[in-house]
Amino acid sequence: MTGLEQIGRWLITFGVFLIIFGTLFWLAGRFSWLSWFGRLPGDIEIRGKNYAVYIPIVTSIVLSLILTLLLNFIFWLKR
DSSP states (O other): OOOOHHHHHHHHHHHHHHHHHHHHHHTTTTTTTTTTOOOOOTEEEEEOOOOOEEEEEHHHHHHHHHHHHHHHHHHHHOO
């Protein structure tokens, strides 16, 4: 397999994961039991008269931990 074919496969795989996670986040906005996600204590929200800045620090950490555990489990199953 050439380098370009391998890059193409990685890009397609990454795109599929983006579509899956994007759909999950889109659907999560429609369910009230997931309304806490993105509004955790420690997330910074600054609102002014003409602007709003949102920095989801704790949400990013929680999402990173969940994805790390999930990917480690998947790679463990492939061994």
